[in-house]
Amino acid sequence: xxxxxxxxxxxxxxxxxxxxxxxxxxxxxxxxxxxxxxxxxxxxxxxxxxxxxxxxxxxxxxxxxxxxxxxxxxxxxxxxxxxxxxxxxxxxxxxxxxxxxxxxxxxxxxxxxxxxxxxxxxxxxxxxxxxxxxxxxxxxxxxxxxxxxxxxxxxxxxxxxxxxxxxxxxxxxxxxxxxxxxxxxxxxxxxxxxxxxxxxxxxxxxxxxxxxxxxxxxxxxxxxxxxxxxxxxxxxxxxxxxxxxxxxxxxxxxxxxxxxxxxxxxxxxxxxxxxxxxxxxxxxxxxxxxxxxxxxxxxxxxxxxxxxxxxxxxxxxxxxxxxxxxx
Amino acid sequence: xxxxxxxxxxxxxxxxxxxxxxxxxxxxxxxxxxxxxxxxxxxxxxxxxxxxxxxxxxxxxxxxxxxxxxxxxxxxxxxxxxxxxxxxxxxxxxxxxxxxxxxxxxxxxxxxxxxxxxxxxxxxxxxxxxxxxxxxxxxxxxxxxxxxxxxxxxxxxxxxxxxxxxxxxxxxxxx
Numbered sequence: 001x002x003x004x005x006x007x008x009x010x011x012x013x014x015x016x017x018x019x020x021x022x023x024x025x026x027x028x029x030x031x032x033x034x035x036x037x038x039x040x041x042x043x044x045x046x047x048x049x050x051x052x053x054x055x056x057x058x059x060x061x062x063x064x065x066x067x068x069x070x071x072x073x074x075x076x077x078x079x080x081x082x083x084x085x086x087x088x089x090x091x092x093x094x095x096x097x098x099x100x101x102x103x104x105x106x107x108x109x110x111x112x113x114x115x116x117x118x119x120x121x122x123x124x125x126x127x128x129x130x131x132x133x134x135x136x137x138x139x140x141x142x143x144x145x146x147x148x149x150x151x152x153x154x155x156x157x158x159x160x161x162x163x164x165x166x167x168x169x170x171x172x173x174x175x176x177x178x179x180x181x182x183x184x185x186x187x188x189x190x191x192x193x194x195x196x197x198x199x200x201x202x203x204x205x206x207x208x209x210x211x212x213x214x215x216x217x218x219x220x221x222x223x224x225x226x227x228x229x230x231x232x233x234x235x236x237x238x239x240x241x242x243x244x245x246x247x248x249x250x251x252x253x254x255x256x257x258x259x260x261x262x263x264x265x266x267x268x269x270x271x272x273x274x275x276x277x278x279x280x281x282x283x284x285x286x287x288x289x290x291x292x293x294x295x296x297x298x299x300x301x302x303x304x305x306x307x308x309x310x311x312x313x314x315x316x317x318x319x320x321x322x323x324x325x326x327x
Numbered sequence: 328x329x330x331x332x333x334x335x336x337x338x339x340x341x342x343x344x345x346x347x348x349x350x351x352x353x354x355x356x357x358x359x360x361x362x363x364x365x366x367x368x369x370x371x372x373x374x375x376x377x378x379x380x381x382x383x384x385x386x387x388x389x390x391x392x393x394x395x396x397x398x399x400x401x402x403x404x405x406x407x408x409x410x411x412x413x414x415x416x417x418x419x420x421x422x423x424x425x426x427x428x429x430x431x432x433x434x435x436x437x438x439x440x441x442x443x444x445x446x447x448x449x450x451x452x453x454x455x456x457x458x459x460x461x462x463x464x465x466x467x468x469x470x471x472x473x474x475x476x477x478x479x480x481x482x483x484x485x486x487x488x489x490x491x492x493x494x495x496x497x498x499x500x501x502x
Binding site: 102104115117118119225226248250252254262264271273275292295297308310311 | 478479480482483484485486
């Protein structure tokens, strides 16, 4: 019926108009080619998270656990500044990011843990080139209107093209393009974990003074969290299902452990960490597969070494990575 | 080396350098630093091993035991500092004291949590063929973390960028 067809087309036109306004408003110089709607969506979410000034409170839920954090983000040409204060829990925790360096503040010890970070976090979503994600995930806009933190937002679904990844449901701010809500879903659509703003201020009302911590942390001693290390040069071969690429290799100390080597891989959406350490028979560890929220954790012995492989991916993915590790 | 000498020595070295030297020593990449037998070194030692805990796991962030500290001091005093030091005695010491100590701590925490559904075992991996993928569907109510996973989990989430989002009070609920 012609009448129905027209009704269905109107919201789409309105959406296109909004998108056009945003494309003009935000300098999307990274998008040289004309993007398909799906590519445009993830790139726009990423762009908004990086290029806007905003401050707000978001809730993060893992199973029965719920925690609120306050985030302040200021865009800058060198990668931006950010301060995240965790509002719940017995201990004060605060994270200050300057470009790619993250300072974790430990007020009770007056200590700062320094670590480089390659990946992104809420309300950012992706690492690397958003166009490369098209081969791994299908992005679809949903007609059902959304509302998060009192703001109208656009619902979208990110569906994995294979069984190596979780899916995601997003709600993207109509006004700014910021990601307001993300849910990680399993193959049946069950929610594994989710994050959402409960209130947010974007743009003009932003005050750079919000970036300042109440702690004099710049005077505190600093401890390096880990150091770069080349696992391939040490004879390790680590491979992963299609789309996952290594982004960092670190050696670090964990409590009560010998030296632990860590490789981080990502497919642009989800990250997997591989930890390798000497096998210690006295610990009496046995192979195991467990889950926490969206995180799957495999632990097992590989010859003289002990492996811990974990990531926000299905159990089969961490298992496949663990099985493929060779020396 | 006398206590007075070593104290003067350590005060002359900036904190970052102390940390760097201790780190290199623990990695087996350098000899034991001369200032190791000092109260300041002891503090650094504890700090070094607390990092994994303090990152975000509130219920595991506790200082190493007094016995450990005393043991370390005794072992360091017994150690001849004149000869070129090797990392083996310390490694042996860590195996003898630190590892059982931490294991015991983890055990105590684990036992106190046993009454609750700590983790969601997806089945032991032994006997599972690589071609048979484990279960991909979870209960909606995710389980608590097992304490021994905490460091790996926190470090992973930190690197994966979720540190601001995942500090949850993991202390067991006592009904």
